[in-house]
Amino acid sequence: xxxxxxxxxxxxxxxxxxxxxxxxxxxxxxxxxxxxxxxxxxxxxxxxxxxxxxxxxxxxxxxxxxxxxxxxxxxxxxxxxxxxxxxxxxxxxxxxxxxxxxxxxxxxxxxxxxxxxxxxxxxxxxxxxxxxxxxxxxxxxxxxxxxxxxxxxxxxxxxxxxxxxxx
Amino acid sequence: xxxxxxxxxxxxxxxxxxxxxxxxxxxxxxxxxxxxxxxxxxxxxxxxxxxxxxxxxxxxxxxxxxxxxxxxxxxxxxxxxxxxxxxxxxxxxxxxxxxxxxxxxxxxxxxxxxxxxxxxxxxxxxxxxxxxxxxxxxxxxxxxxxxxxxxxxxxxxxxxxxxxxxx
DNA sequence: TGTATCTAGTTCAACTTTCAAGAAAAGGTC
DNA sequence: GACCTTTTCTTGAAAGTTGAACTAGATACA
Numbered sequence: 001x002x003x004x005x006x007x008x009x010x011x012x013x014x015x016x017x018x019x020x021x022x023x024x025x026x027x028x029x030x031x032x033x034x035x036x037x038x039x040x041x042x043x044x045x046x047x048x049x050x051x052x053x054x055x056x057x058x059x060x061x062x063x064x065x066x067x068x069x070x071x072x073x074x075x076x077x078x079x080x081x082x083x084x085x086x087x088x089x090x091x092x093x094x095x096x097x098x099x100x101x102x103x104x105x106x107x108x109x110x111x112x113x114x115x116x117x118x119x120x121x122x123x124x125x126x127x128x129x130x131x132x133x134x135x136x137x138x139x140x141x142x143x144x145x146x147x148x149x150x151x152x153x154x155x156x157x158x159x160x161x162x163x164x165x166x167x
Numbered sequence: 168x169x170x171x172x173x174x175x176x177x178x179x180x181x182x183x184x185x186x187x188x189x190x191x192x193x194x195x196x197x198x199x200x201x202x203x204x205x206x207x208x209x210x211x212x213x214x215x216x217x218x219x220x221x222x223x224x225x226x227x228x229x230x231x232x233x234x235x236x237x238x239x240x241x242x243x244x245x246x247x248x249x250x251x252x253x254x255x256x257x258x259x260x261x262x263x264x265x266x267x268x269x270x271x272x273x274x275x276x277x278x279x280x281x282x283x284x285x286x287x288x289x290x291x292x293x294x295x296x297x298x299x300x301x302x303x304x305x306x307x308x309x310x311x312x313x314x315x316x317x318x319x320x321x322x323x324x325x326x327x328x329x330x331x332x333x334x
Numbered sequence: 335t336g337t338a339t340c341t342a343g344t345t346c347a348a349c350t351t352t353c354a355a356g357a358a359a360a361g362g363t364c
Numbered sequence: 365g366a367c368c369t370t371t372t373c374t375t376g377a378a379a380g381t382t383g384a385a386c387t388a389g390a391t392a393c394a
Contacts (some may be wrong), residue, residue, distance in 0.1 A: 011291060016299050019307055021313035023298075024217075027194045029241050029321035039352095045380080050191075066342060073195050078381060080344055085379085102342045103387045124178055131190075132183050134320045135313060140186055142309045145285060147189035153301045154196035232373065244351045245351060247374055252349085269372040271355080274372095 013158035030130060037126045042119040043089070047074065048082055049123070052091060052116050062107040064097060091115055176239060199295060204293045209286040210256075214241065215249055216290070219258060219283050222275035229274040246273075257283055 007145050012020065034046045042049055054071050063071070069079040083106050091112030093103040097103030108116075132140060179187060201213045209216055221238050222228055230238075236246040250273050253259040258279030264270030275283075299307060 009294070012295065012299065015311070016295075016307065019311035019368075020294060020298070022311050022318060025240070026314040026318040026321070027198075029318055031194075032240070033321050047380095049205060054218070064342085073192070073199070075382075076343060077345085080323070081380070084344095097342095100342080100390075101389095104343065127187060128177070128179065128183075130321055131187070132179065134316050139309065139313050139316070140183065142306065143187035143313050144182070144189050146306050146310050147186070147193040149301050149306070150298060151189060151193040151196055154200050154297055178384095214350095233371085242352075243373060244375085245355075248350070266371095267360075267372080271373065 018034075032074060033130055034126060038119070039124060041122050042115065044086075047072070048086060049116075049119070050081075050087065051082060051106075052112055053108060055092065056113060056116055061113065062095070062105040065104050065106060068106055086112070176296070200297055201290075201293060205290060208289050209282065211253075214239070215253060216283075216286070218246075218249060218253065218273075219275060219279055222259065222273060223280060223283055228280065229262070229272040232271050232273060235273055252316070 011017075031046065038044060038046050038049050051068065051072055054068060055063060065079055065083070069076045072079070074082075083092055083094065085104060087094065089112075093107050093109055095105045095107050096152055097105055135143065171305055178184075198213065205211060205213050205216050217239055218235065221235060222230060233243060234264070236243045239246070241249075248262065250259055254261065256279075258276055260274050260276055262272045262274050264272055302310065
């Protein structure tokens with residue numbers, strides 16, 4: 001039942017509710033699926049794998065902790081723990097930042113890179129099967145646009161340029 | 168760069184990669200956003216809130232543990248811990264299942280229901296602002312269809328009816 | 335210089351999730 | 365009934381996450 005605007009709380013329409021449920025359902029299953037796949041084939045959860053991917057793309061395969069945390073959308077605290085674990089695995093190592101003595105670079109080791117090279121094909125295949133193999137090209141395009149819009153709305157603005165009180 | 172079919176591992180096209188990144192980005196931000204919103208306004212993470220919602224919709228506001236776990240797409244173990252926590256809050260209580268002495272029902276208490284009634288409007292508003300307020304009606308429809316397809320592909324088939332070796 | 339403030343990263347404790355193991359009841363088969 | 369298997373749910377330990385507190389170094393400014 002769709003509530004007309006009576007002054008009470010605004011609920012979602014039937015369609016919105018159904019879309020929201022589908023969204024939660026699909027995203028939960030996807031995350032579980034990939035976590036399991038990577039835990040099995042690469043010995044780490046999805047987010048840790050993502051950290052290695054980020055590092056592999058960075059110049060000289062290294063990145064400042066804070067920047068990496070920002071890229072991966074996790075807190076610095078969580079990153080500290082994660083890097084500690086990945087270091088224990090030998091896939092990442094920390095190195096002092098030469099220009100800022102507070103800073104640390106997380107560096108993808110050769111072993112880390114090799115692990116990534118080994119597990120990437122399987123992971124990509126899992127992603128393809130779970131998502132792209134099932135959608136039409138149009139749906140893929142739509143999904144991209146929709147996700148861009150949602151992310152933009154939730155993204156904390158990191159540029160102060162357009163904050164009125166700083167104009 | 169899009170790899171042609173050379174026999175090596177099949178990568179994603181540029182567009183697929185970009186859509187995949189957008190998907191990960193948006194879903195991560197959304198989950199964080201809602202977790203924070205509910206932790207702040209209802210004192211529990213999103214998934215726990217979801218459990219209360221499920222119970223509130225169930226007949227007599229109660230449900231067998233296994234069934235609840237299935238609905239919420241979490242393991243029974245996780246549910247056991249979660250219900251223990253919610254029980255401590257006074258929002259849920261366990262009750263023996265009369266027909267099966269192994270069974271337990273999770274029951275939404277009046278306090279739990281009140282808590283839900285109190286926090287639901289804010290949560291719905293958060294969902295609306297994060298998603299539906301930013302999408303066109305067409306995008307909402309597309310998103311629903313896309314999520315249905317993805318969920319269907321990942322959903323473990325619980326009917327054995329069509330397994331070939333049981334035919 | 336001195337001092338106040340900010341930033342980078344870590345650490346701790348509390349909480350949540352996972353995985354493997356286990357207790358208890360139910361269901362099947364002889 | 366006895367026996368074996370399956371289902372239901374819980375438990376405990378290990379792993380991961382969170383948010384607040386903390387250290388050390390950078391930055392700003394008088």
